[in-house]
Amino acid sequence: MNKPRRPAPLLPEEAGRDLPLLAVCAILIFLACLSVIGAAGAWQAASGWSGQLVSEVTLQVLPGEETNGDEAAREAGALASGLPGVVSVEVRARSASEALLRPWLGNARLPEDFPVPRLVTLEIDPENPPASGALDALFADAPYRVIVDDNRLWAGAIARASATVRYFAIGLVVLMCAAAAAVIVFAARAALSMRRDIAYALHLVGAPDRFIIALFQERFFMLGLKSGVAGSLMALLATLGLGYAGGSAGALFFLPSLAPGWGIVVIVPIAAFISGAISGLAARLAVSAGLQARWS
């Protein structure tokens, strides 16, 4: 032979016909990736909030009839600062407590003898927090009452909200993947129907079903791969755009930040592979069923 030959693909290239299908799959992958990125952003923010809440404890100091509120707060702060795991103590002035009560009691100045609780904020080492109940035990014999608020209620609410967002995102991703698979099944059936001459000729020269299935599977795997790359890149760009737009965009979508960091670029190869795998598998099942039904 004069020149080395390369065997032509047994399924013809159909770039023009594949384009709308590629666009539909890319849009589905785009939406799925946005769900994942949004959920990742929400989870990241929730983790940050939870971290802040568990590293801070607030003491409400309720002075007794015979104790001075400011003195009680300073004493409580001093006692707390000696406890292992407490990093720093901030005793807040009476005015800070009054500011918190203003929405309920109005702007009128409170009488000096009004028993306004004082607030003491403790910064806790999250790696080595004080033992459970240690703070309560610390003030058991004090001549004033201390309520320890470790923000557990808020941390739990944030964890639940974060989990809800995550499950919602997983549900969306599953739905998008199912939609993509359904589209591919439909397209693969159409492709097999359109190319039944090829399948027929291959069967009659002795090609087993798996040979024909592999042709379609490879074609649709590549289509899924391209859709995955296009869709995930669009999602990344959209995320960067929203992140660039600033905090207002975050507030709009109830997401504190839609810029989850450069690590999120791994979504491109992952989405491409998953999209390719779903497409290939869906095409395999559709073509296999089509061959079984049509040719004996």
Added chain:
Amino acid sequence: MDQPSSDSALSAEAGATPAVRFDNVGMRYGRGPEVLSDISFELPRGSFQFLTGPSGAGKTSLLRLIYLAERPSRGLVSLFGEDTSVMERDALPAFRRRIGVVFQDFRLLSHLSVFDNVALPLRVAGQGVRQYGEDIVELLNWVGLGHRIDALPPTLSGGEQQRAAIARAVVSRPEILIADEPTGNVDPEMGRRLLRLFVELNRLGTTVLIASHDISLIRSVNAPVLELAEGRLNRRARSV
């Protein structure tokens, strides 16, 4: 004219399992009338036979039963001693690889070059282009398509497509060669040349069955003739 090896092969293979055997075969498409009725015959291994009959007699349906594109509605079709009606789907490809078929409508793939069309059975069998490349070029030269090796089927004449289809059918040296009107679109000289190819393959051991209307073609080879009329096999005779 060259003569096939039917007689010697028939005697040599006497008692051996025939390549093809039909026993009281009937066939209908869907709920339609029977297109083949009570067909019984054998193609001994290494034999050369013609199948003839008017249009609509059932020649193509009979060939479809042999190359496993259809199953009989009743009766028994055996290939190499195996009953095709009980063959598992997974077993069909292995049998089909032992059969070369020249279709009346060629069945060439329009997006593949002549070279790639002819190479199809070898690619399916797992061979690489390095293994079959030169053989295919040689075969295409032999059937007069050496200059059309990279052409696509839609650009070929009817005769050229027919020769490409014949090359595809014989390239893997099948044990059975079935040809449906293989010389219908070529000039007499090329027809005789292609017939010589079939006879040569038969001498190498291939069982050949040619369906044809062409009386001169049939008479040019001293071989048995199966004659179909209205779905029934009427008589068996020598062609000359």
